[in-house]
Amino acid sequence: MKFEKSELILNPDGSIYHLNLFPEDLADTIITVGDPDRVPDVSRYFDHIELKKGKREFHTHTGTLKGKRLTVISTGIGTDNIDIVLNELDALANIDFETRETKKNRIRFEIVRIGTSGALQPEIPLDSFLLSEYAIGFDGLLYFYKSKAIQHPEISENLMLHLGWGQEPVKPYVVKYDPNFAEKIGDNRIRLGITVTNSGFYGPQGRRLSLKPKDDQFLSKLAAFNHKNLRITNLEMETAGIYGLAQLLGHSAISLNCILANRATGEFSKNPNMAVDKLIKFTLERLTSS
Numbered sequence: 001m002k003f004e005k006s007e008l009i010l011n012p013d014g015s016i017y018h019l020n021l022f023p024e025d026l027a028d029t030i031i032t033v034g035d036p037d038r039v040p041d042v043s044r045y046f047d048h049i050e051l052k053k054g055k056r057e058f059h060t061h062t063g064t065l066k067g068k069r070l071t072v073i074s075t076g077i078g079t080d081n082i083d084i085v086l087n088e089l090d091a092l093a094n095i096d097f098e099t100r101e102t103k104k105n106r107i108r109f110e111i112v113r114i115g116t117s118g119a120l121q122p123e124i125p126l127d128s129f130l131l132s133e134y135a136i137g138f139d140g141l142l143y144f145y146k147s148k149a150i151q152h153p154e155i156s157e158n159l160m161l162h163l164g165w166g167q168e169p170v171k172p173y174v175v176k177y178d179p180n181f182a183e184k185i186g187d188n189r190i191r192l193g194i195t196v197t198n199s200g201f202y203g204p205q206g207r208r209l210s211l212k213p214k215d216d217q218f219l220s221k222l223a224a225f226n227h228k229n230l231r232i233t234n235l236e237m238e239t240a241g242i243y244g245l246a247q248l249l250g251h252s253a254i255s256l257n258c259i260l261a262n263r264a265t266g267e268f269s270k271n272p273n274m275a276v277d278k279l280i281k282f283t284l285e286r287l288t289s290s
Contacts, residue, residue: 003100014097016088019073020055023092027062027069029110029287030089034238036074042114042280043072058085066288079139079197079241086245109251110181114283116276117195117236117257118205120223122264124191127275129282130234131186132195132255137173137240139199150175150247155227162225163218170199175243178252185254185286193233195255196222197240205235206263219263234259256283 009017016022031042036059043049046063053060057076064070075085093107117130124130134152136159142151152174159172186192198204203211206219215221222232239255246253258279260269269275 001102003095008091008095008097008100010097016092018056018084019058019060019088019092020053021060021088021092023097025051025053025060025062025071026089026092026109027071028107029068029070030112031070031072031283031287032075032085032111032113032238032242033072034075034077034115036076038114038276039072039074041277042284045281045284046070057081065284068288070284070287075238077201078199078237079137079141082238082241082245083141086242086249086251090249090251106250109246111242111246111251111253112185112283112287113238113242113253113255114276114279115236115238115255115257116260116272117234118261118263119234119259120196120219120232120263122262124193124233124259124262126259126262126267126269127271127278128259129190129279130193130195130257130259131182131190132177132234132239132243132257133182133192134174134176134194134230135197135240135243135255136194136232137175137197137244138170138204139197139237139241140170141241142173142175142244143171145244145248147173147244147248150244152176155230158227159225163221173240173244175240175247177243177254178246181252182254185256185283187286189282190256191233193257194230195239195257196232196235198235198237201237223264235263 043061049063051062060073062071155174
């Protein structure tokens with residue numbers, strides 16, 4: 001298949017349109033963070049940084065740590081940006097930019113999200129780490145792709161019944177992490193959970209400032225949901241998109257969440273920067289331990 005110029009868009013220097021990267025700029029192991037300012041927070045632990053590039057909210061550093069080559073890239077907030085980042089990362093690895101055709105030998109990335117999140121269950125401590133086993137997307141991204149084969153409709157349907165949703169315009173989709181990759185990263189310092197990926201930070205996550213959410217009980221309903229003893233643990237804005245697109249594109253992905261807020265208790269971390277830094281060091285330790 002040959003990709004037209006309007007589909008695979010390149011910059012005048014031949015780099016991919018949004019990320020401003022060339023194929024050789026990427027390691028096979030990629031860390032995603034939302035905030036561009038968090039990219040140097042990760043790469044400062046590298047033994048050597050070979051590349052620093054940035055365009056818009058997409059900043060990238062590639063380097064090595066303990067002999068392992070790593071790339072850290074910022075995505076900005078939301079699954080709309082995840083759609084850009086995951087598709088362009090895959091294009092960099094698996095499309096020949098000169099012929100505009102798919103390469104015969106595909107590269108498979110290992111992708112780790114390091115992000116912040118709010119817990120829904122009161123027993124989940126502030127500053128703790130959570131690995132998303134499932135992600136429930138309320139954003140709609142995967143419905144624009146042929147994705148039925150990777151979804152878990154029984155969870156989605158049970159959740160809609162639990163919420164009392166019938167003709168609501170939003171239908172959540174459910175996707176899962178890569179268990180083999182998770183086994184390499186996880187240890188007894190991290191818990192598993194079901195993560196809800198919301199389409200916004202305020203109303204979609206049940207926050208009220210000047211605007212009143214449609215359902216004042218939305219968060220408590222999510223927290224009370226139980227599917228085969230699985231409960232929704234936390235909220236954020238990227239994981240479902242990462243899991244869904246990674247699976248469709250043939251990559252491995254996990255999402256690590258630093259719990260900075262507990263929505264059930266109303267508490268927020270006293271030192272969020274320190275908590276996130278601990279998760280960064282934990283992730284780098286696990287990625288370079290094997």
